[in-house]
Amino acid sequence: MKKFLLLLCSICVSISTYCQSSLLDLIDSEEENLTYATFKTTKIINLQSVEQPAEKELDFIVSHRFGTINSGIENLYGLDYGNIRMSFNYGLKDYITLGLARSSSQKVIDFSVKTKLINQGKNNFPLTVSVYSSVFYDTLSSIFAEEDLSSNDFSYCYQLLIARKMNSKLSIQISPTLTHYNYVSPFFDLNDNMIALGLGGRYKVNNSVSINSEWIPIISSGTNMIHPFENKDYINSFSLGCDIETGGHVFQLFVSNSTSMFERGFVNETMERWENGGVHFGFNISRVFNFK
Amino acid sequence: MKHFFLSLFILKSIFSFSQDKYISRNGQVQLNASTPLETINPVNNHVSCILDTENGNIAFQLKMISFKFDKALMEEHFNEKYVESEKFPKSTFVGKILDWEKVDWDKEEQNVQATGTLTIHGLDKEIVVSGIIRMLQKNINLVSEFYINISDFDIKIPKIVRDKISEKVEIYVDINLHPK
Secondary structure, three states: OHHHHHHHHHHHHHHHHHHHHOHHHHHOOOOOOOOOOOOOOOEOOOOEOOOOOOOOEEEEEEEEEEEEHHHOHHHHHHOOOEEEEEEEEEEEEOOEEEEEEEEOHHHEEEEEEEEEEEOOOHHHOOOEEEEEEEEEEEOOHHHOOOOOOHHHHEEEEEEEEEEEEOOOOEEEEEEEEEEEEOOOOOOOOOOOEEEEEEEEEEEEOOOOEEEEEEEEOEEEOOOOEOOOOOOOOOOOEEEEEEEEEOOOEEEEEEEEOOOOOOHHHHHHOOOOOHHHOOOEEEEEEEEEEEOO | OHHHHHHHHHHHHHHHHHOOEEEEEEEEEEEEOOEOOEOOOOEEEEEEEEEEOOOOEEEEEEEHHHOEOOOHHHHHHHHHHHOOOOOOOEEEEEEEEOOHHHOOOOOOEEEEEEEEEEEEOOEEEEEEEEEEEEEOOOOEEEEEEEEEEHHHHOOOOOHHHOOOOOOEEEEEEEEEEEEO
16 A cells, blocks of 8 residues: 555656656647748749749749750850840739740740649648749741731640659659640641640759759640650650759759740750750749848 | 545646646747848747746747748748758747746846756757746736857858858847736
């Protein structure tokens, strides 16, 4: 009996000391945490990432793609030629971005809207899902057209951005993409509707640098399914590069076989092949301005 | 008789578990690491705190990710690059208000000192801070202001932004505790 009492007493004492040592446990709480910084910037390389500028912030991106590396020393391995794209992306809300951009290749102006549907971590949802849609206006295209219709100058792209931050270093994204042409230039052997599957990812090397890569196989020409590895008709875009983040800028340096910087262009109209050395050096520089 | 004392003892320990504690889940902690080049003063309005009025033991806990900055990019860098919020999601302070028995419950406002362990970025540091304790009608208000050095917590600031972020960070704490 005495032993039993002693035991009870010691339990009581340990309960009351437990009380003090675990003050922290009493206020510990697990709330949901929204995943952030799935990618460093709003682009993986060419593909849009699920990142968006915050409300009342303007993300200004200057991009360059040079000529192909196999064009030889007389063209300084492609550096003699350059395409430029300037893009302004304004955060109307944290989850809605409006974008306006102009590319020098094909002199295309595009307008885009990116909307975040759900953020990873919300109600423990495992993915971040956004919708990206853009409309392209070709200021140059209709010279080949048989009829001079202004609607021929427009083409559209709809993209679902499905991303998951696997851990603090690795993020992956899948982007089913539908492109619609009102008029396909005879220069390209394409159908009106093209479907591609963008695959991208990043791996953080340290807190300021990450390695990025993306591959965008065309999987359907509207009517036929296309095998991503055995397709002879279309060239799939593949890019490899790195993000370098300094205080206010993100520099993305990479090589890619695509030269266009707008969705329709790099998804469907890629002309060069990696195996022939048809690779372009390129960069994106992103700078965020605050209007709060 | 023995049993009576025993049950008293048990009752007491159970009561001390639930009573005598003041708690808050929406305290405020404000940081100030501003320099002439950049204003950096994020606020966290979801700070948890518990005070044991029996002995003056006190504990704070906050989530680093709950600090809100004016600039979204700054907030991302704070979490991603500096305090590494995914690896070290919480900061805590566990300590004791010194001379707790001398604290006068009838006095409206008095200066106190607290000592304990501050844990940020996974690193512990013993600190002594002074503050003010106010006895309100039902609640207890704690206010304190102190400084920490970023380098004490192994938070690395790249050279390129070192001029923009103050090495000495002012921490301002304001908590309203209510009975648990």
